[in-house]
Amino acid sequence: MAMIWELVRNWNMQNRWESRWIPFEFEEKNFGNKSFYNAVCIEFVWEDVSGTLNGKISFRVSNNQKTYRVLKEIDVNSENNRTNSYFLNIFYPSFQFFKVVYEPNGIANGRLSVGVLFK
Numbered sequence: 001m002a003m004i005w006e007l008v009r010n011w012n013m014q015n016r017w018e019s020r021w022i023p024f025e026f027e028e029k030n031f032g033n034k035s036f037y038n039a040v041c042i043e044f045v046w047e048d049v050s051g052t053l054n055g056k057i058s059f060r061v062s063n064n065q066k067t068y069r070v071l072k073e074i075d076v077n078s079e080n081n082r083t084n085s086y087f088l089n090i091f092y093p094s095f096q097f098f099k100v101v102y103e104p105n106g107i108a109n110g111r112l113s114v115g116v117l118f119k
Contacts, residue, residue, distance in 0.1 A: 013046060013053060013076075013102070013110040021065045021097040024090075026118045037118035039090055042100065046076060047083040049110035056103045059088060061095040068099065076102075076112075 026037040044057060055076040062068040074086055090098065100114050 013049075013055065013112045014104055016104060017102045017112075019100045019114070021062065021099050022116065023097055024092065024095060039098065039116050040119045041117040042088045042090060043085060043113075043115045043117070044074070044076075044088070045083070045085040045113045045115075046110055047113075049083075052106070053077065053110050054105040056105065057086075058101045058103070059090070060099045060101065061092055062097045062099070063095055065097055 022039070024039045026039070028035045028037065042059070046053065053076060057074040057076060058070050059072040059074075060068040060070050071092070072088060074088070076084075092098075102112060
C-alpha cells in the first residue's frame with residue numbers, strides 16, 4: 001500500500017500560524033487511475049530552539065470549513081538546542097477537513113514543521 005507524506009508548513013515559531021483546511025481524503029490521479037488516501041498521522045517537529053519555547057498547537061476538525069471542534073491541544077515546551085517531535089494519530093471518518101493552529105506563548109526562536117501522512 002502506498003503512502004504520501006505532505007509537508008504542510010515549516011515556519012518560525014515566534015509567529016502565530018494557522019493552516020488551510022485540509023481534506024481527510026486525498027485523491028491522486030495517475031494515468032487515468034484514481035487512488036484514494038486517508039490522513040492517518042500528523043507529525044510536529046520543532047528544532048533550532050534558542051531560549052525557552054512555549055506555545056500550544058490545536059487540532060481542529062470541520063465538515064463545512066466554517067464551524068469547527070477542537071479535538072486535541074498540545075502544549076509545546078522546549079529549551080535551548082533541543083529537537084522534539086510529536087506524532088498525532090488521526091482517523092475521524094465523521095469529519096471531512098482538519099486544520100492545525102499554532103499559538104506562541106512568549107517570544108522564542110525556533111522552527112516548527114508540520115507534516116501529514118496519507119495512507
